[in-house]
Amino acid sequence: MTAKPHIRLVGLTGLLVSFGSEMSEPANRAALAFRAAVEDEDWPEVSETMMSLVSVYVAVDLVTVPAETIRTRLEDLLAREDWTAAALPEGRTLWHVPTVYGTDLAPQLEEAAELAGLDPDAAIRTLSTTRVRVFTLGFAPGQPYLGLLGEAWDIPRQQGLTKQVPSGALVAAIRQLIVFTAPTPTGWRHVGQTAFRTFDQKADPPIALSPGDELVFPAIDRAAFDALATDAPFGAVDREAIP
Amino acid sequence: MSAVLRIVAAGPAMSVQDLGRDGYLSVGLTRGGAADPLALYEGAALLGQDPDLAAIEMMGAGGSFEASIDTVIALTGAPMRATLDGRPLTWSASHMLPAGGRLVIGGAQRGVYGYLHVAGGIDRPLEMAARSAHLTAGIGGLLSQGDALPICPSPEASGGRALTPQSRFEGGVVRVIASFQSGLFLPETRARLTRTAFRRDARANRQGVRLQSDGEGFHAEGGLSIVSEVITTGDIQIAGDGAPYVLMCESQTTGGYPRIATVIHADLPRVAQAPAGAPLRFEEVTRDAAIEIERRARAERDALRHRVFPLIRDPHDIPDLLGYQLVSGAISALDPHVPD
Numbered sequence: 001m002t003a004k005p006h007i008r009l010v011g012l013t014g015l016l017v018s019f020g021s022e023m024s025e026p027a028n029r030a031a032l033a034f035r036a037a038v039e040d041e042d043w044p045e046v047s048e049t050m051m052s053l054v055s056v057y058v059a060v061d062l063v064t065v066p067a068e069t070i071r072t073r074l075e076d077l078l079a080r081e082d083w084t085a086a087a088l089p090e091g092r093t094l095w096h097v098p099t100v101y102g103t104d105l106a107p108q109l110e111e112a113a114e115l116a117g118l119d120p121d122a123a124i125r126t127l128s129t130t131r132v133r134v135f136t137l138g139f140a141p142g143q144p145y146l147g148l149l150g151e152a153w154d155i156p157r158q159q160g161l162t163k164q165v166p167s168g169a170l171v172a173a174i175r176q177l178i179v180f181t182a183p184t185p186t187g188w189r190h191v192g193q194t195a196f197r198t199f200d201q202k203a204d205p206p207i208a209l210s211p212g213d214e215l216v217f218p219a220i221d222r223a224a225f226d227a228l229a230t231d232a233p234f235g236a237v238d239r240e241a242i243p
Numbered sequence: 244m245s246a247v248l249r250i251v252a253a254g255p256a257m258s259v260q261d262l263g264r265d266g267y268l269s270v271g272l273t274r275g276g277a278a279d280p281l282a283l284y285e286g287a288a289l290l291g292q293d294p295d296l297a298a299i300e301m302m303g304a305g306g307s308f309e310a311s312i313d314t315v316i317a318l319t320g321a322p323m324r325a326t327l328d329g330r331p332l333t334w335s336a337s338h339m340l341p342a343g344g345r346l347v348i349g350g351a352q353r354g355v356y357g358y359l360h361v362a363g364g365i366d367r368p369l370e371m372a373a374r375s376a377h378l379t380a381g382i383g384g385l386l387s388q389g390d391a392l393p394i395c396p397s398p399e400a401s402g403g404r405a406l407t408p409q410s411r412f413e414g415g416v417v418r419v420i421a422s423f424q425s426g427l428f429l430p431e432t433r434a435r436l437t438r439t440a441f442r443r444d445a446r447a448n449r450q451g452v453r454l455q456s457d458g459e460g461f462h463a464e465g466g467l468s469i470v471s472e473v474i475t476t477g478d479i480q481i482a483g484d485g486a487p488y489v490l491m492c493e494s495q496t497t498g499g500y501p502r503i504a505t506v507i508h509a510d511l512p513r514v515a516q517a518p519a520g521a522p523l524r525f526e527e528v529t530r531d532a533a534i535e536i537e538r539r540a541r542a543e544r545d546a547l548r549h550r551v552f553p554l555i556r557d558p559h560d561i562p563d564l565l566g567y568q569l570v571s572g573a574i575s576a577l578d579p580h581v582p583d
Binding site: 022062137 | 423497507
C-alpha cells in the first residue's frame with residue numbers, strides 16, 4: 001500500500017516527487033523508474049536528477065523557470081502509468097562482495113544478531129546469502145543503501161554513534177545494509193567488513209554501483225580476507241550481468 | 244619546465260577550488276567548489292577572466308607563495324594581511340607577482356575564507372569534470388608545503404585594479420525560505436527560529452556551519468525518524484541536539500534529519516564567511532521575494548567587472564617612498580600598484 005505520489009518544491013533549486021513517506025520496495029521501484037522517465041524526457045530546464053529512497057529530485061533553476069511549468073509536466077508524467085508497478089530496469093549488475101562477519105574487523109555482529117533474535121551463525125547464514133538491491137546511492141560518493149532484509153532485521157540504529165567504521169564496512173539497521181565509502185561515524189551496527197571500494201577514482205566511471213543493482217555478501221574467513229587482491233578497480237569484488 | 248605557483252609555506256586548510264561539480268548528485272557527490280563562490284566572481288572580475296577558473300581557497304589563514312614566471316594575482320574573500328617581498332598589498336585587488344617574488348598571506352582579519360587567484364587560473368588536471376578539491380569525498384585534498392601548482396603564462400593580464408567587496412565578513416542577517424520539510428515543525432518553533440539571536444559555533448567547515456543560541460532547541464514534531472531525502476546547499480538541518488546546522492557546499496547528498504528552512508543562495512557567502520562567535524539572525528522571506536533577491540544578486544555578480552576601479556596607492560602605505568622615481572616616468576612594469 002503506497003500513498004499517492006506528491007510533488008513539493010525544494011527551495012529555489014528544484015522539485016521533489018515522492019512515492020511515499022517511508023521506505024518501501026514498491027515506492028523505491030517507482031522512484032527508480034520515474035527518475036529514468038524524467039531523464040528520458042530530457043527537458044532543457046532540468047540540470048540533473050537524483051533518486052533517494054522513495055523520491056526523485058528534479059533540479060531546476062526556479063529563479064528563472066516558473067515552478068508550475070515543471071510541476072505540470074511532472075504531473076502529466078506521473079499520470080502516465082502506475083509507477084509502483086514499474087518493472088526493474090534492464091542492464092543491472094549482480095555484485096559478489098566477499099565479507100568477513102564478526103571478529104575484530106566487524107565487532108557488532110553478535111550485538112546485531114541478538115537484536116534480530118538470531119544466534120551469530122544463523123545471522124551470518126542469512127546475511128551472507130540474502131541478495132539485496134541498491135535502493136539509492138547517497139550520503140557519500142557511490143555509497144549504497146541496500147535491502148530489504150527480512151523482518152527480523154528491523155533493528156533500530158544505536159542511540160550513541162560508533163566513532164568511526166572504516167571504508168568497506170558493512171553495517172545494518174532498519175532492514176537495510178550500507179557499505180561505507182569512507183571512514184564515517186555511524187549509528188548503524190558494523191556486522192561485516194569488505195574490501196569493496198564503492199568510489200574509486202582510478203576507475204572510469206569512478207562509481208561502481210547503480211540503483212537497481214543487486215549484491216550478495218558471501219562469508220569468508222579472516223585468512224581469506226587478508227589474502228584478497230584489492231588492487232583491481234573497486235577492490236575485491238566480482239560482478240556478472242543480471243539476465 | 245612548465246610554469247608553477249610554488250607553495251613555500253601552507254596555512255592549515257588551503258585547497259584548490261572552482262565553482263564545483265554539477266551532475267554527480269545521483270551518485271552521492273555534492274557540488275562542492277568554493278565555500279564563498281562570490282569571491283570567485285570577484286577574482287574573475289579583477290583579472291578579467293572566467294569565474295570557473297580554479298583559485299586557492301585559504302580557510303582562516305594563507306601561506307607563502309612564489310611563482311616561476313611573471314604573473315598577476317588577485318586577492319578576494321576574507322581580508323587577510325598580505326605582503327609582496329615585505330611590501331603590503333591591498334586586499335580585494337589585483338597585483339603583479341614577479342617571478343621569484345615572495346607573496347606572504349597571513350591570518351584573516353575578518354571573515355573565514357580568503358582566495359588567491361592567478362591569471363589564467365590554477366591549471367590542475369580535471370578530476371570528474373572539475374578542479375576543486377572535495378575534502379569530504381576525498382577528491383584532491385589540502386595543499387601543503389612544497390606543492391607546485393601549474394599556472395599558465397598570461398601576458399595580457401595586468402594588476403593594479405580593485406573592487407569594493409560586498410560586505411559579508413562579520414555575520415548579520417541571513418534570508419531564508421521555507422523548506423519542503425518546514426511543515427514538520429510547529430509554527431511556533433519556526434517563528435522562534437527567526438526571533439533568535441544566533442552565534443556561529445566553533446564547529447564549521449565546508450560541510451556545514453553550526454549555530455548556537457541561549458534558548459531551547461528547535462526540534463521537529465514527532466521526533467527524528469523521517470525517510471532520508473535530498474539535501475540542498477543552504478538547508479538548515481536540525482540534528483539530535485536541536486541546534487541549527489546550515490549545510491554547505493560539501494554536505495552529504497541525502498539526510499534523515501529534518502530541515503526547518505533553507506538559506507537563499509545569495510546569502511550563503513555571509514554564512515560561510517561568518518567567523519566563530521559572529522552574530523547571525525534568520526529572516527524569512529516569501530518565495531517571490533527570494534526569487535527577486537536572487538535575480539538581483541546574479542545581475543550584480545555578472546556586472547562586477549564594471550565596478551572594478553584602478554588601485555590608487557595611499558602614499559602613507561608606501562614604506563620606501565623616497566626610493567620611488569616619482570617624476571621620471573620610468574615606472575616599472577612590475578610595480579604592483581600601477582594601473583594601466
